[in-house]
Amino acid sequence: MNLNSLLNIVEATLFRRRLVVLVIFALTSIFLLFQASQIKLDAAFTKHIPLNHSYMKTYLKHQANFGGANNVLISVCDSSGDIFNPEFFTALKGVHDKLFFIPGVDRIQVKSLFSPSTRFVEIVEDGFAGGPVIPANFQPDEAGLAIVKGNIEKAGIVGSIVADDYSCSMVKTSLMEIDPNTGKKLDSIVLAEQLENEIRAEFEQGNISVHIIGFTKMVGDVANGAKGVVTFFAIAIAITTLMVFWFCRSLALTVLPISCSLIAVIWQLGMLSTLGFGLDPMSILVPFLVFAIGVSHGVQMINSVAKIVKNGKTSKEAAQLSFRLLLVPGGIALLSDTVGFMTLLSIDIGIIRELAITASLGVAMIILTNLVLLPLLISYLSIDSKTSKQTNNQPASDKVWRLMSAVATRQFAVVILAITALLYAVGLYYAQNMKIGELHAGAPSLHETSRYNQDTFLITDKYAISVDYMSVIVETTADACTYYDQMDIIDRFQWRMENIAGVQSAVSLASIAKIVNAGYNEGNPKWRVLSRNQQTLVQSIARVPSSSGLLNSDCSVMPVILFLEDHKAETINRVVDAAKQVASELENDTLAFKLASGPVGVMAATNEAVEAAQIPMMLYVYGAVIALCLLSFRSLRATIAVVLPLYVVSTLAQWLMTELNIGLTVSTLPVIALGVGIGVDYGIYILSTMSVKLRHGASVQSAYFDALKERGSAVLITGITLAIGVSTWFFSDLKFQVDMGILLTFMFLVNMIAAVLVLPAIAAFLWPQRK
Incomplete structure (x- = not known):
């Protein structure tokens, strides 16, 4: 026919x-x-990423231990320029608690000044002393606020949890893929409405302003x-x-x-x-x-x-x-x-x-x-x-x-x-x-003048760490953090990446261990090194919990977190290419650098x-x-x-x-x-x-x-x-x-x-x- x-x-x-x-x-x-x-x-969130890409396989493999790239960051700010007042801490505690109980929020990952995991450590005559930044008996009066301010400075969280100019403080978390209440895929749009109605609308009043960013809020x-x-x-x-x-x-x-x-x-x-x-x-x-x-x-x-x-x-x-x-x-x-x-x-x-x-x-x-x-x-x-x-x-x-x-x-x-x-x-x-x-x-889907992008610019400006970060995952053998040779490779990788244009700063277990080692030696900067003595090295990393996001339970996986100046394509390409080059030179049969987790890892x-x-x-x-x-x-x-x-x-x-x-x-x-x-x-x-x-x-x-x-x-x-x-x-x-x-x-x-x-x-x- x-x-x-x-x-x-x-x-x-x-x-x-x-x-x-x-x-x-x-x-x-x-x-x-x-x-x-x-x-x-x-x-x-998962619809917007190439799940079969090697970076995303690494991301999904270690998501449970180190959180994902689907994060929510809430910066609570005081327009007076000083957070040390009762009104601010009442609002910050309210934001922390509200976020903690929103369905779909990974409660283990919720971090703010009020988190038990936000602790300070100081050097005393007998060695180290420390505790939660906000003590259990905290009262937002003059004496209590003075103690908290001192603890913040001892904890070294200025620039991360607290703004550089002490005008804001951060509450952040990761989100789960499944809504525990319904057993279904987490509805990003519903959660974004909850963030807007239950957090911003409720706590943004008077001198207090609330700034929310993250994939879910952007969507x-x-x-x-x-x-x-x-x-x-x-x-x-x-x-x-x-x-x-x-x-x-x-x-x-x-x-x-x-x-x-x-x-x-x-x-x-x-x-x-x-x-x-x-x-x-x-x-x-x-x-x-x-x-x-x-x-x-x-x-x-x-x-x-x-x-x-x-x-x-x-x-x-x-x-x-x-x-x-x-x-x-x-x-x-x-x-x-x-x-x-x-x-x-x-x-x-x-x-x-x-x-x-x-x-x-x-x-x-x-x-x-x-x-x-x-x-x-x-x-x-x-x-x-x-x-x-x-x-x-x-x-x-x-x-x-x-x-x-x-x-x-x-x-x-x-x-x-x-x-x-x-x-x-x-x-x-x-x-x-x-x-x-x-x-x-900012978020390219929205205009620069949008509330979301204005919030992004404020957070980037107020805090030392960037919201654009990438985690390079170090996979090695169990208890590798107790061996100098392995930690030294991680330290050298971090140092070389810190000197790449576009990298604002970096952190890893190795860099924290060096700071702790100096602390055990009266804070002398000459001792800010990785000890070749295994007992001393173990002592340096013993105080770093797995909840810090710098190691897993048996210390066989440790991320190197790179904070970037922005997420422009040329910046990401430069950093990723450098990471691949440095990794190929440093990794060996027992240690491998895997790209990449974090928001920039997803973008890459x-x-x-x-x-x-x-x-x-x-x-x-x-x-x-x-x-x-x-x-x-x-x-x-x-x-x-x-x-x-x-x-x-x-x-x-x-x-x-x-x-x-x-x-x-x-x-x-x-x-x-x-x-x-x-x-x-x-x-x-x-x-x-x-x-x-x-x-x-x-x-x-x-x-x-x-x-x-x-x-x-x-x-x-x-x-x-x-x-x-x-x-x-x-x-x-x-x-x-x-x-x-x-x-x-x-x-x-x-x-x-x-x-x-x-x-x-x-x-x-x-x-x-x-x-």
């Missing part, structure tokens, strides 16, 4: 049983609308900002509706493609909910892209129907013929989108895989709603010739199309291709400078996963598009004409990212694939009309002129409408949405321009000249 026979069967079946098919669509829509209403925002703030996406979605729908109405001048022909595209979004969300997926705040923009793609194909359908009605056909005949004409090119375009999005599944990061599933499901739904449901609904309309005439006279006349068709002649094509080649060469040169990872301080693994996935992802995307174009057009020339402009635009998009200082991250990596997937639609629609004319012996210019008459207005209006829709994202509260808006606006517009200028210019040289 050939393709035409199959199309005949599908067409006859659908249109002869229109009512039955529409009832099935209606019942399905009702069911999936209910399912969509049950969908929830779903954010989990909560992103989720709050994502609520604004609904507003932008509504604005985009309004703009799209006006543009489509301006294009077709028919209320019915405007409402139908918009409605079918919204039905595709409902089906997408309903299917996600049915399959057990939630909607992550970082992928909440995908439904709009599905709506945009749906409108793109819907405009092609109403454009085709109106032109056929103009030739004297009835609405049903026009809808039936348009279905037949557009099912193959539209189906191939949407299949290209779907397969392109599915290539994102190759990236070993949960959030990107979920985005791939979400986008692929949505585009698959468009095949049903905009290529099947839409023509069936149109067949019930009564479209008059006046409407079709207006549709065909806008936005350009045949004179404009004739003028544009000149780019399909070789004398003009040479100029177009020369300019394209020049832009590609410049774009390729500058695209080499595109950075992998975050390029800005994510950056490496994104970098490793970049080229394979693009190969998969273009491989899928090339295969489907070859299958559709059965022509290598046609495939080259469609794919080459897409590749040039992808390169220019990377140049744009470099110029705008946008790094390639978990958020921006999928945009390139999405842009290619959506951009291919323009070329397929134009070339599908051209290829028919070319097979019948028309010249390239004549074939392109006919394609412009058939599809040109729809392609132009779609590209402009989609670009205007996503350009509203420039005003979002979410920085990553602004970045995506910039990139998608660029790709929508430039892919459209490439389809109407570069594609015919390439075709002028691939097909023989005919008059």
Whole structure:
């Protein structure tokens, strides 16, 4: 059975049983609308990290002993600049207790001035003396506060638990993956709301301010900002509706493609909910892209129907013929989108895989709603010739199309291709400078002026240690900390890493042991060394508990914690490369340095996963598009004409990212694939009309002129409408949405321009000249 026979069967079946098919669509829509209403925002820390990366295997292996990277840091500050007052300590104790009892908080890891594990040690005549920084009988009066201040200075926690200027104090903890109350995965958004409502709202009053950071709080703030996406979605729908109405001048022909595209979004969300997926705040923009793609194909359908009605056909005949004409090119375009999005599944990061599933499901739904449901609904309309005439006279006349068709002649094509080649060469040169990872301080998903990032900057400024730290895990034999040779290797590794640009400070069991050893010798700095005597070395590390996070129970695992100045990509790369180099020189058969835990360790693994996935992802995307174009057009020339402009635009998009200082991250990596997937639609629609004319012996210019008459207005209006829709994202509260808006606006517009200028210019040289 050939393709035409199959199309005949599908067409006859659908249109002869229109009512039955529409009832099935209606019942399905009702069911999936209910399912969509049950969908929830779903954010989990582990979805944002490449779990199979070697760094993350180390991180997960030692998470129980040393805590994870999913931390919460709460800085309680006094605006008077002095924490030693009853009001402050009452608030600090309240924050500590509240945090301790929030479900999902790892209580063992809760640390503040009020933690029993926060202790001081001082040198006395008999050796050492010490105890908890805040004694059991503490009263926040003048005498009690004076004792605590002395203990803080003896404990050496100024800069870590207490701010350098004594204006703030820290409460910090790690979070568990499972909520102990429900037994389910910890809901980061719910926990972020608890931090906001039960801690900040309750204790931030008078001179007391509360500053909260950590992955969970960041996700909560992103989720709050994502609520604004609904507003932008509504604005985009309004703009799209006006543009489509301006294009077709028919209320019915405007409402139908918009409605079918919204039905595709409902089906997408309903299917996600049915399959057990939630909607992550970082992928909440995908439904709009599905709506945009749906409108793109819907405009092609109403454009085709109106032109056929103009030739004297009835609405049903026009809808039936348009279905037949557009099912193959539209189906191939949407299949290209779907397969392109599915290539994102190759990236070993949960959030990107979920985005791939979400986008692929949505585009698959468009095949049903905009290529099947839409023509069936149109067949019930009564479209008059006046409407079709207006549709065909806008936005350009045949004179404009004739003028544009000149780019399909070789004398003009040479100029177009020369300019394209020049832009590609410049774009390729500058695209080499595109950075992998975050390029800005603070949480890159949010603007610098956001409360979260302001809290981050305050904590970074007030405390000596950075919130950006990486733990290099030292794996060795049991009781290794009692042997000088092993501890000396750790000490040398720490010293060399402390001298790497970007490392603010470092701490390990070896550095603490040196301080303790000096303490046993009247604090003389000459004795701040690792003792070669085993008994003395044991004495130096005996007072360091496993709860300090510097060793495990049998001293076979010891982290070296590196505090970095920031988490910019170049800083992380420099430190990680240095750590690998130093580790390779120092490790031996009994001692190994394993990267990496801590927030920066997670970022390093994510950056490496994104970098490793970049080229394979693009190969998969273009491989899928090339295969489907070859299958559709059965022509290598046609495939080259469609794919080459897409590749040039992808390169220019990377140049744009470099110029705008946008790094390639978990958020921006999928945009390139999405842009290619959506951009291919323009070329397929134009070339599908051209290829028919070319097979019948028309010249390239004549074939392109006919394609412009058939599809040109729809392609132009779609590209402009989609670009205007996503350009509203420039005003979002979410920085990553602004970045995506910039990139998608660029790709929508430039892919459209490439389809109407570069594609015919390439075709002028691939097909023989005919008059």
